[in-house]
Amino acid sequence: MLRFLKPKPPELFFIRGYAKSGTNWLCNLMNLHPQVRCCGEFHFPTLFRGLLGEQEDLAALLKKNENRPILEDRLHQMIRDLVVDVCGPARLCGDRTPCPLRSLIIPDSKTLYITRDGRDAMVSWTYHSMNLDIEEWPEMKAKVKQVQADPNYFETHKNELLSCEQSVRAFAAQWNAVVCDDFDVMRAADRGEIPLDYHWVRYEDLHRDTLARRDEIYRFLNLKPKQAQPLTAKTEAGFGNGKTNRPHHFYRRGCAGTWQEYFTDEQRNWFESEASEALQLVAA
Template sequence: MTVKTKEPDFLIVGLEKSGTHWVSGLLNAHPDIACIPFKALFGWQEKYQKEFFGEQHLFNTLGSLEPGNEDKFSRPISDYLERNNKFFAAEAALAGKIPKEELYKKFIERYNELCELHRQGKKLVGESTPAYVFYLDFIDSFYPRIKKLCITREPKDRVVSWHFNEVRKGRKMETEISDEFAADYCRNRIIKEYEALLAYGGHIHCFAYESLQERPQEIVRGFLQYLGAVSDDEIVEQMIKEAAFEKVSGQDNDSGGRKKGEELITSHYRKGISGDWKNYLTPAQAELIDGLTDDLQKKVFEKYRVII
């Protein structure tokens, strides 16, 4: 008799540039929880090997086979032929050769195996890819009972963070942020994320980056209770300590850890603070971003009971 591989217990579904790696780091510091990405392992991995420990993009990749997902940050199945340490290469090679539903089944079985490898004997395992926010119902078609976490963040800070993300990856020159850049990111990403959250009929445990900064014990305890994990004071404090900016900011470079506010634009963990937008956006740009996002953000906060 074939033993079915356990399914993942939770997903972090977003939002982009809102602290998903921080949440993953917090969860990995819990004695009973494993979460992908596991960024502490990135340093000694080659480019595509490190993706084995990073965001898997499963549902926005499978979603590329569904009509109407062209503008939902989907990825082609062929990416898996080389990326993610070729963990899904055998499944990707079957695309177009077997029925779609059979292909999905093989990918899900392989994804379960991946999560089980990362579980390492812990009670709960999950994965984080911010683009999953666009595939919530699609996810439920495979895992109808899976729990979902979502961290939000002030849109103006997200625009600034996205700017430096593009600079760090060599996609953008380190110039001042333009009105066009800010508006494009709001329209092409932030607004669409909010619309996806508002359209979803299931449950997601949402919380804000700013609240996690200001009230970490409360927020961490809240998502642990949602996941059904032990949330006593000692464990919560240890999680916060292990995932502190001062510690994790040294994981992807050779500079060692930094204090919050000490900037390093070549690091994924650039600065680790809220309100940094005031240093980079003009008052007119701040007003522009607020005008584009405020109403939808309020609706999301009301629906998912997000308290800043």
């Protein structure tokens, strides 16, 4: 009789958070469980907006109120199929994309949301963007050349890393806007207004007690923590060595609170004047 029972289809989950807030680390932690396969970055919100935008040329047929749910349901199913096809086979298949919660909410899926002190995220993002040479501000472009000549330059001149006021204020303002909206979404979900089944974890708490926080997340996903593999160099806090600092590496440092080494009082005031609300929300 059992041979006629169909296996349960894979379940879908998402990892969300602002860029350089620990989404990659969280993904690696989840993948220590044999029933999980999480990949990134799909960037489905961009695809979703693009597909909906294309409907402008369809005589508004799919834009009618009665047809909109049909369109969204089909797009949701397409996303489910894509994640499973790319990540599977696994009981839980996940998409790790650092993006706002509101950008894409798939009913009947779970979401892991991670926050990090925006000042730490800014230090990490600044190094990341310089290493990829994607900085836009002229002053930051000059810093890219310094890093290319000497990857450790801003480790010996830390207070120069964030000396571009425009860059600091722009990052802080955007981080503040996204994080504040994410919390609005979570509050709406708590009120039952949005079909978002989420678990929020702070980067700092995950860093302080990685195993305990990881196991909480496994239980949220209805997994048995004892089945997970031990932590590895890529999944331990600080990537196995909190003293390691590789400015030119993707896994640069992985620590909490080190922003204080880089920000001067003036630079801190620039950031906090733009992002005080979000800093309070993430309990930084």
